[in-house]
Amino acid sequence: MINLENIEKYYRSGLQKSWVLRDISLNVDEGEFVTIMGASGSGKTTLLNIIGMLDEGNNGSYHFLDEPVHKFREKRRTEIHKHYLGFVFQAYHLIEELTVYENIETPLLYRNVKNQERKAIVADILDRFNIVAKKDLFPNQLSGGQQQLVGVARAIIGKPKLLLADEPTGNLHTEQGQMIMNLFKTLHDDGMTIIQVTHAEKNAQYGTRIIRLNDGFIEEDTMIA
Amino acid sequence: MFRNYTKIAFRNLINQKGYSLINIVGLSISLAVTLLMLLWVQDEWSTDKFHEKSDNIYRMKRTIPLEGNSLDVYNGVPYPVLAAAKTELPEVIQYTPLGRSFEETIQREDLAVRASGTFGNSAYFEIFSYPILTGDVTQLDKKKDAIAISEKLAATLYGTNWKQNAVGQIVHMHDIGDFMVEAIYANFPDNSSIQNEFIYSFEAQLSANDWMLEWTNSGSQGALLLADGADAAKTAQKIEDLFHEHQNKDRKEGILLQKFADHYLYGQFDEQANVTGGRIEYVQTFGIAALLLLIISCINFVNLATARASKRAKEVGVRKTIGASKNSLVTQFLIESGMITFISIGVAIIISKAALPQVNIITGKFLHLNLSEPMMWVGICSIFLLTTLLAGAYPSFVLSRYRPVNVLSGSITRQPGKNILKKGLVVMQFILALLLIVGALVVEKQVQYIKNKNLGIAKENLVMIHQDANITESYDALRNELLKKEGILDVTVVGPSPLNMQSSTSGVRWPGKRPDQENIEFQMVWTASNFLDVFDVPLVSGRYYREGSTYDTTNVVFNERAIEIMGIEDPVGKTVQWWGSPRQIIGVVKDFHNRSLYEKIKPAAFLLDSEDAGWLFVKSADTKVSTALSGLEATFKSVLPNVPLHYEFVDKQYEKFYKSEILTGTLAKYFAVFSIFLSCLGLLGLSTFFAEQKSKEISIRKVLGASTYNLVGFLSKEFLALVGLGLLIGIPISWFILSDWLMTFQYTIDLKVWMFALPAFLAIAIAAMTVGFQTIKAAIANPIMSLRNE
Ligand SMILES: Nc1ncnc2c1ncn2[C@@H]1O[C@H](COP(=O)(O)OP(=O)(O)O)[C@@H](O)[C@H]1O
Numbered sequence A: 001m002i003n004l005e006n007i008e009k010y011y012r013s014g015l016q017k018s019w020v021l022r023d024i025s026l027n028v029d030e031g032e033f034v035t036i037m038g039a040s041g042s043g044k045t046t047l048l049n050i051i052g053m054l055d056e057g058n059n060g061s062y063h064f065l066d067e068p069v070h071k072f073r074e075k076r077r078t079e080i081h082k083h084y085l086g087f088v089f090q091a092y093h094l095i096e097e098l099t100v101y102e103n104i105e106t107p108l109l110y111r112n113v114k115n116q117e118r119k120a121i122v123a124d125i126l127d128r129f130n131i132v133a134k135k136d137l138f139p140n141q142l143s144g145g146q147q148q149l150v151g152v153a154r155a156i157i158g159k160p161k162l163l164l165a166d167e168p169t170g171n172l173h174t175e176q177g178q179m180i181m182n183l184f185k186t187l188h189d190d191g192m193t194i195i196q197v198t199h200a201e202k203n204a205q206y207g208t209r210i211i212r213l214n215d216g217f218i219e220e221d222t223m224i225a
Numbered sequence B: 001m002f003r004n005y006t007k008i009a010f011r012n013l014i015n016q017k018g019y020s021l022i023n024i025v026g027l028s029i030s031l032a033v034t035l036l037m038l039l040w041v042q043d044e045w046s047t048d049k050f051h052e053k054s055d056n057i058y059r060m061k062r063t064i065p066l067e068g069n070s071l072d073v074y075n076g077v078p079y080p081v082l083a084a085a086k087t088e089l090p091e092v093i094q095y096t097p098l099g100r101s102f103e104e105t106i107q108r109e110d111l112a113v114r115a116s117g118t119f120g121n122s123a124y125f126e127i128f129s130y131p132i133l134t135g136d137v138t139q140l141d142k143k144k145d146a147i148a149i150s151e152k153l154a155a156t157l158y159g160t161n162w163k164q165n166a167v168g169q170i171v172h173m174h175d176i177g178d179f180m181v182e183a184i185y186a187n188f189p190d191n192s193s194i195q196n197e198f199i200y201s202f203e204a205q206l207s208a209n210d211w212m213l214e215w216t217n218s219g220s221q222g223a224l225l226l227a228d229g230a231d232a233a234k235t236a237q238k239i240e241d242l243f244h245e246h247q248n249k250d251r252k253e254g255i256l257l258q259k260f261a262d263h264y265l266y267g268q269f270d271e272q273a274n275v276t277g278g279r280i281e282y283v284q285t286f287g288i289a290a291l292l293l294l295i296i297s298c299i300n301f302v303n304l305a306t307a308r309a310s311k312r313a314k315e316v317g318v319r320k321t322i323g324a325s326k327n328s329l330v331t332q333f334l335i336e337s338g339m340i341t342f343i344s345i346g347v348a349i350i351i352s353k354a355a356l357p358q359v360n361i362i363t364g365k366f367l368h369l370n371l372s373e374p375m376m377w378v379g380i381c382s383i384f385l386l387t388t389l390l391a392g393a394y395p396s397f398v399l400s401r402y403r404p405v406n407v408l409s410g411s412i413t414r415q416p417g418k419n420i421l422k423k424g425l426v427v428m429q430f431i432l433a434l435l436l437i438v439g440a441l442v443v444e445k446q447v448q449y450i451k452n453k454n455l456g457i458a459k460e461n462l463v464m465i466h467q468d469a470n471i472t473e474s475y476d477a478l479r480n481e482l483l484k485k486e487g488i489l490d491v492t493v494v495g496p497s498p499l500n501m502q503s504s505t506s507g508v509r510w511p512g513k514r515p516d517q518e519n520i521e522f523q524m525v526w527t528a529s530n531f532l533d534v535f536d537v538p539l540v541s542g543r544y545y546r547e548g549s550t551y552d553t554t555n556v557v558f559n560e561r562a563i564e565i566m567g568i569e570d571p572v573g574k575t576v577q578w579w580g581s582p583r584q585i586i587g588v589v590k591d592f593h594n595r596s597l598y599e600k601i602k603p604a605a606f607l608l609d610s611e612d613a614g615w616l617f618v619k620s621a622d623t624k625v626s627t628a629l630s631g632l633e634a635t636f637k638s639v640l641p642n643v644p645l646h647y648e649f650v651d652k653q654y655e656k657f658y659k660s661e662i663l664t665g666t667l668a669k670y671f672a673v674f675s676i677f678l679s680c681l682g683l684l685g686l687s688t689f690f691a692e693q694k695s696k697e698i699s700i701r702k703v704l705g706a707s708t709y710n711l712v713g714f715l716s717k718e719f720l721a722l723v724g725l726g727l728l729i730g731i732p733i734s735w736f737i738l739s740d741w742l743m744t745f746q747y748t749i750d751l752k753v754w755m756f757a758l759p760a761f762l763a764i765a766i767a768a769m770t771v772g773f774q775t776i777k778a779a780i781a782n783p784i785m786s787l788r789n790e
């Protein structure tokens, strides 16, 4: 599903290049649950953003479902975002002016899903995540865990093939964190491909594969039995 | 999707009250001004265009070759040229004389009313679209005592049943005699530049004014109706040829046809007789001024929206990751600005409705905001779209370009370009504001100058009364009685008014007159012997006419300008040829302004003839004007009990020349106030936002010991520098524009440094107060509050 070859990323500061990613080659198949780990500043977010097509490498090639992402125009990227990708952020990033219901509904609006169908899908997911009672609240009226629940709901409502999560539990208490990780596991069991970034070894154990980054290099890539 | 957008837009509107308020207040004021201006411009624009045959109606004008190769364009033409155009040329379908409208007292039994009107023929109603409601207007051509009156006048004279009662009735017109009402026409629409409440038979006019039949007397005006497809220029040429056969001069006068509908807005011609402008320039100026105000408040919107953009950046990032395209984001933000514009337009319509009566008083119009009119909505919708785009396009463009990878990680890198734009817009606002303020000031000063200018002729404490046959007859008795009254200093007769000489002749010859001076026009005024005393005009040499001297009617008095043109040395005692007979120059009068200040002082001749002088002038003592006026009224009652008295103050009358300037001055003041208000409103928004953004920095500086004074300086410096820059750039621009405007006058104020320095100082003071208020608030806030928020 994902095929990175010799991806490099650097920032220029003055005449100097400061390297963030070096020579990253990576294959991720459908149905995998990958965890990216590494010290702060090792390039995890950058790698995830490149995979999520929010950022681009300076060199190398990236194929997503056999399509050459490095040659995409913005329009095609938007299409991919719409139909294949879901994002979960450490800081939740809900839209403050929209209610829980409306936040979750928004991706369907961009997909032009019909009114009736949309209502059914949103109701379904509210039910599944157990947040029906909260649907008319605004994000600032929710706890962190609840906000992240909404974040996940929003990310998966469009049935993406790939879910990307950058430290989804980073701002959460252990308990809430576990709840989110269990949710991920269920999603993975239902067949969703997931790539997450985390610092916690415990969270990594929910997945099927761990990639460790060090100074922009892939230092280790192991499968979990 | 649309609902989602409007929901967000609406919630933002509510959540950001200060921001929304600044935008809505600013936009609704400028939109109201724009709307009102649009009404005014539309009214000006539509003037005289309502005639169904508008495309084929032409006003006949006359060109006069002057010294050198230049041409002067006059509205006056000889009546026979008009008439001949129709009889000789097949493409001329109709002609009508256009009389100058004058006020007249019309009496029906005991009821006397004042109304203004003129003479005309039935073709008048055939050419123009002034519908006849009842009666037979062709009687105007058949009977000398026929008159057509307007519906309004008919209703005043004959009550609600005028339709049955008016036609066939006799009305008495005080100056021109008895007439029979033969037809009643619909009131002339408000956007007709001609307004007549009565039209009496042209035949009557003609029999009392046989000069109108002379081919050489250009005291008439007129319009032609041409056949469809007729070439106006060619027709004008043919008429000119007809005209030339009746002129025995070397440098013959020409004929020009101007679209009747164009005459109102395009009344000025250059030296080649090409249209250069006219009233249209005022229309354009105010249209542009309204647009500038709208731009100022759109700039506010743009500046505030981009300043706030970072607050919306996260939302943009999130939306992009869940599949929002750039276009859908642009749409979203346009809807947000659209919503603010929409609300502002609503408020603007309410403001306009409320302000309309006042606007009508100021502009002397009958504008109305008719929301049931489809054209009105076309206008409103266009303003809506224009404003939404002006205000919303740039912010939505900026916002939709944010990259999620930057905004979601919280590391928005400031693009320097954006700040330059924001600063540039503030600078521009103050350029515009200064232009409007200086403009208001200079126009006001020039209007003052005009009002108070020493014209070389006294216009104070003088009233003028139109002189009809009755007054002329009893002039001596009247004068004797008046002079007995307290407060009345002197009485004289003059015609036309010496402040606006409107009668001229080229029939003056003198030794050494050059061929290219053939057409030089000398203004003529008919006066009584006490003319100079009443008007305080000094004599330069010789003498004025002697009272009761019949011998003096073969003499002539000129002004200095006339002598200068004729180049006569020691003029007193020399002889000129006046209409073919010799007249001796007995005196020279010091030059005074005998036309508007748009024009240079004209050469003029003063003639002795109190019977042809059309106006009675009564001069009162400075402190006893009202006593003199009651004396005047009493005298009229006793000497001429049947003649109603109508007088006008000469200085008020004089101000009417400058109606446009006075209007410009008034409007410019409003524009100036609005522009500075709107610009400062924007500044308030920006500085609020700036202070908010810098609140942490302020707190830290404060903890480190910065005084409030230091902080205010730190916060205000940048804004005031921008305002200052705007003003500096604005000064030469406004200097240039205003000196250009002043050139339209022959006599003007000088532009002084203070006229620019004072508004600039005022603008910067107001701006400093605006910014200062906000920054002081920020500076004295408790530092703990904002630090704890982190
Ligand atoms: N926009 C940027 N400009 C310059 N350097 C950047 C930028 N974004 C990230 N970096 C640098 O790239 C490196 C990797 O960042 P990141 O991928 O966020 O690391 P991680 O998520 O593993 O903590 C860091 O050293 C960071 O300073």
Ligand SMILES: [Mg+2]
Binding pocket: A044, A045, A046
């Ligand atoms: Mg990171």
